Amino acid sequence: MKLKASVILYFALSMNSAFASTLQQNIDEARTISDYQKRYDYLKAIDKKLIESASLAEQVSFNVRLIHVHIHLGQFQQAQTIIDELEASPKYKKDSPIYSELYLAKARLAYRKSDLETAIYLSQQNVALFQRLQLTHYEIDAVASLVSAYHNAGEYQAALNLLEVYIHDNNRELTLKQKEMLYHGYSRNLEQLDRLTLALEYKLKRREVIQQMSPSISLQAGISYSIAQSYLDLEQYEKAKNEFIIALSFDRQTGSLSDIGHSLVKLSQCEYGLKNYDAALEYAQEAQQVFASYNSTRNTAWANHNIAINLLEVDKATQALTIEKQVINELKQDDHLYIDVLLTLAKLYIGSTEHEQAKHFAEQAYKLSNQKNKLQKQITALEHLITVAVQQADYKQALSYQRTITELEKGFARNNYNQRLAELQNSIAMRDRDLAIQDLKLQDNEKSQAIASQRQTILYSILLFSLLLAVMGIALLRIRQRKQLIEQRRNYLDKQISQRSKLLSQVAHELSGPLTGLRLHLETLQAGLTQFNELTYEKLNQKITDMATLVTDLNKISLLEQSSFQLNVTTLNAAEYFQSLHADMAIQLDKFEVRFSQNVADELNFECDATRLSQLFANLISNSLKYTNHPGKLNLTISQNQTQLLICYEDSAPGVSDESLAKIFDHLYRVPDLKTVKQSGSGIGLAIVKQIVEAHNWRITAAHSELGGVRYDLTIPI
Numbered sequence: 001m002k003l004k005a006s007v008i009l010y011f012a013l014s015m016n017s018a019f020a021s022t023l024q025q026n027i028d029e030a031r032t033i034s035d036y037q038k039r040y041d042y043l044k045a046i047d048k049k050l051i052e053s054a055s056l057a058e059q060v061s062f063n064v065r066l067i068h069v070h071i072h073l074g075q076f077q078q079a080q081t082i083i084d085e086l087e088a089s090p091k092y093k094k095d096s097p098i099y100s101e102l103y104l105a106k107a108r109l110a111y112r113k114s115d116l117e118t119a120i121y122l123s124q125q126n127v128a129l130f131q132r133l134q135l136t137h138y139e140i141d142a143v144a145s146l147v148s149a150y151h152n153a154g155e156y157q158a159a160l161n162l163l164e165v166y167i168h169d170n171n172r173e174l175t176l177k178q179k180e181m182l183y184h185g186y187s188r189n190l191e192q193l194d195r196l197t198l199a200l201e202y203k204l205k206r207r208e209v210i211q212q213m214s215p216s217i218s219l220q221a222g223i224s225y226s227i228a229q230s231y232l233d234l235e236q237y238e239k240a241k242n243e244f245i246i247a248l249s250f251d252r253q254t255g256s257l258s259d260i261g262h263s264l265v266k267l268s269q270c271e272y273g274l275k276n277y278d279a280a281l282e283y284a285q286e287a288q289q290v291f292a293s294y295n296s297t298r299n300t301a302w303a304n305h306n307i308a309i310n311l312l313e314v315d316k317a318t319q320a321l322t323i324e325k326q327v328i329n330e331l332k333q334d335d336h337l338y339i340d341v342l343l344t345l346a347k348l349y350i351g352s353t354e355h356e357q358a359k360h361f362a363e364q365a366y367k368l369s370n371q372k373n374k375l376q377k378q379i380t381a382l383e384h385l386i387t388v389a390v391q392q393a394d395y396k397q398a399l400s401y402q403r404t405i406t407e408l409e410k411g412f413a414r415n416n417y418n419q420r421l422a423e424l425q426n427s428i429a430m431r432d433r434d435l436a437i438q439d440l441k442l443q444d445n446e447k448s449q450a451i452a453s454q455r456q457t458i459l460y461s462i463l464l465f466s467l468l469l470a471v472m473g474i475a476l477l478r479i480r481q482r483k484q485l486i487e488q489r490r491n492y493l494d495k496q497i498s499q500r501s502k503l504l505s506q507v508a509h510e511l512s513g514p515l516t517g518l519r520l521h522l523e524t525l526q527a528g529l530t531q532f533n534e535l536t537y538e539k540l541n542q543k544i545t546d547m548a549t550l551v552t553d554l555n556k557i558s559l560l561e562q563s564s565f566q567l568n569v570t571t572l573n574a575a576e577y578f579q580s581l582h583a584d585m586a587i588q589l590d591k592f593e594v595r596f597s598q599n600v601a602d603e604l605n606f607e608c609d610a611t612r613l614s615q616l617f618a619n620l621i622s623n624s625l626k627y628t629n630h631p632g633k634l635n636l637t638i639s640q641n642q643t644q645l646l647i648c649y650e651d652s653a654p655g656v657s658d659e660s661l662a663k664i665f666d667h668l669y670r671v672p673d674l675k676t677v678k679q680s681g682s683g684i685g686l687a688i689v690k691q692i693v694e695a696h697n698w699r700i701t702a703a704h705s706e707l708g709g710v711r712y713d714l715t716i717p718i
Contacts, residue, residue, distance in 0.1 A: 022597070023054035027061055036072040043069065056091055057098045064101040071105075071112050079109050100130065100138040107145045111152070119149040140166070140178040147185035151192070159189040179209045191230075200230035221250030221259060228266065237273035244270060261290040261299055268306045272313075281310040301327045302337055309344055321348045339369050339377050346384040350391070359388045375412050379405050567609040567695055574604040574645060578638045581617060588621055591631045598638040606645055606718050612692045617649075619685040620712060624651040633707050645716040653708030664702050664710070665690040 026046050033039040043066055051062060063082050070079035083106055086092060092099070103126045110119035123146035130139035143166060150159035163186045166172060174182070183206035190199035207223045228243030248263035264287035271280035288303035304327050311320040328341045342365035349358035366381035382401045389398035575598065582596040624634055633652040640646060656664065663669045667687045689712075693700045698716050705711035 023050050023058045023062060027065055030065060036069050040069045040073065060086065060098050060102060064105050067105045071109055076109060076113050095133065097133055097135055100135055103129065104138065104141055104145060111145065111149055116149050116153040120146065120153065123149055140181065144181045144185060151189055156189040156192040159185060176209050176213050180206055183209065196230060196233050200227065200234065203227045203230055217250050217253050221247050221254065224250065225263065232266065232269060235273065237270045241267060241270035257290055257294050261287045261303065264290065265303055265306055272310060277310045277313040281307060284310060305337065305341055305344065312348060317348055324348065339365050339374065343377065343380055343384065350384060350387055355388050355392055359385065362388065375408060379408055567612065569607050570610055571605050571607055572610060574600050574606055575602050582636065585621060585636065589634060593631065593633045595635045600638055600640045604640060604718065606716055608696055616689050616692045619689050620649055623685050628709055629653055635707065640718065643717060645718050647714040648711065650705035650707055650711035651709035655704055655709050661702055
């Protein structure tokens with residue numbers, strides 16, 4: 001089996017090599033492999049020479065992918081070894097953006113090792129670093145990492161304080177994914193502080209964001225389940241039921257037995273809250289069957305507990321007691337469910353008049369819920385103890401329990417009041433701030449209007465004084481303008497005539513060569529000095545072809561220069577277009593060493609006439625084929641900044657002189673010093689390139705290439 005797996009992996013890598021020709025492409029391919037062991041095997045099988053020849057950024061990205069795989073496989077020491085090696089490298093620079101992914105991986109490793117103190121420290125350092133480097137994407141990732149560490153460390157308020165800076169900052173532009181992460185962390189930590197209503201509000205906001213992201217079925221199931229749980233916690237059973245039904249429908253599509261069972265149990269709890277005990281019992285029994293099908297002891301016990309509480313409500317206390325006695329022996333490690341079972345047993349024994357047993361289980365439930373700060377369960381346990389005390393006629397003890405309940409409820413109400421008050425004060429403070437800003441803007445507007453009014457009065461005075469001068473000078477001004485217009489038109493026409501004359505002269509010169517050759521061949525044929533054979537036919541045909549090519553190119557120039565010429569503009573995806581262009585170049589330049597590098601966002605689009613753009617690159621490639629020594633080299637590099645798409649096209653020797661470089665885009669210009677070139681050209685190809693660029697309002701320049709030839713830099717606004 002191992003040999004078979006190795007063969008399959010080798011075959012997959014071989015097939016993929018045609019597509020993944022760079023290290024970054026291999027990394028992107030690895031990300032699509034969901035099985036982490038297979039992903040690790042794929043990464044380790046990548047050619048070491050490819051890794052060594054890659055850029056530093058690609059090498060770091062590759063190693064970070066390995067780190068994440070080791071973390072997911074629980075191989076923490078191997079992950080730490082790679083981190084140490086990267087940081088010990090002579091090229092390592094702490095503030096370099098290249099290492100941003102590495103810093104996030106370090107915090108992730110500490111988090112997975114449950115070293116929360118280190119995870120918090122590293123995440124705090126990352127947030128500060130990415131803020132300084134203005135790397136917003138990594139900054140939000142670091143914030144999400146820090147929030148998770150705070151949550152697991154029980155520092156819920158610290159997490160909320162951090163998140164509020166980002167969530168309530170209207171000047172910060174966040175992507176949908178970033179909003180989704182922040183809302184998720186905010187609602188989780190609010191729940192831990194029992195701020196359930198506000199937590200539900202942000203869960204609903206999170207779902208609105210998710211629905212705009214083409215979410216997976218599992219993600220939709222998760223958010224519906226989370227919202228439903230909030231409704232259940234707030235005892236809004238009908239809304240909770242509707243959301244759990246939606247979550248269950250998604251769970252059945254994914255086929256996750258665990259998720260299906262959880263949704264069924266929650267539906268049972270909703271029906272229980274609505275007092276639909278028969279329906280609740282059916283959901284709980286179905287959940288029990290699902291959990292039992294894959295031997296989940298804890299979840300099966302959970303479902304059985306829900307069966308028991310519903311049996312109790314339909315007057316089947318004996319069956320309920322039997323089930324709960326079995327369940328309690330399986331749940332001693334699950335405090336939350338264990339408390340629920342203790343409370344149910346106390347209620348069952350109260351009904352059977354076994355007061356001491358009821359008191360025993362109620363006291364256990366109270367003690368444990370007190371330790372875990374479960375207020376509602378403390379109150380329920382105390383209510384059971386009151387019932388037992390009354391049945392035993394111990395009214396003094398019952399009164400003591402009731403006083404404890406009152407104090408707990410007062411404390412809970414006081415805490416809720418303080419939290420709500422803090423929220424309202426925060427909201428009022430934000431509104432006061434907004435109002436203050438509006439007042440300042442209003443004051444600025446009033447001052448501006450007053451200044452404008454004063455200026456207007458002064459302008460009216462000046463205008464009246466100037467009007468007299470204007471009337472006197474307007475005639476002279478019009479005469480002067482007419483003279484200038486006539487002069488400009490004369491200069492423009494002279495320039496156009498000069499350019500056309502020069503072009504006609506160049507065309508005549510270019511056509512005279514093949515025409516003279518053609519006439520001489522025809523005269524020799526007429527004189528009988530040459531026989532009309534295949535060689536003669538080829539020579540004549542070549543001369544005619546040269547003239548036809550020149551005429552066609554001149555026609556292209558003419559069309560592009562016409563004022564009525566219109567571009568057929570469409571929107572192209574940059575990554576897809578240049579991947580396709582690279583594939584075409586590999587076919588056309590089969591004797592060239594073609595290097596292609598692309599570093600643009602997958603979603604980057606730009607507008608152009610696709611046909612003209614293809615013509616532009618076709619002319620550049622044709623130029624390289626004609627004027628570059630074979631076998632040659634060619635580099636095509638695609639990159640972007642905030643406002644431009646940058647394209648660098650360069651070929652190998654021979655190069656051109658500085659004088660020729662300045663004229664390389666002129667009509668019919670051919671470099672005179674390319675003595676080694678065997679193919680001739682019309683000198684129009686690069687002129688067409690220039691015309692296409694100018695028609696799009698782009699920019700292109702030519703320079704000497706480090707490869708020995710010419711480098712063309714094309715800049716496209718985005």
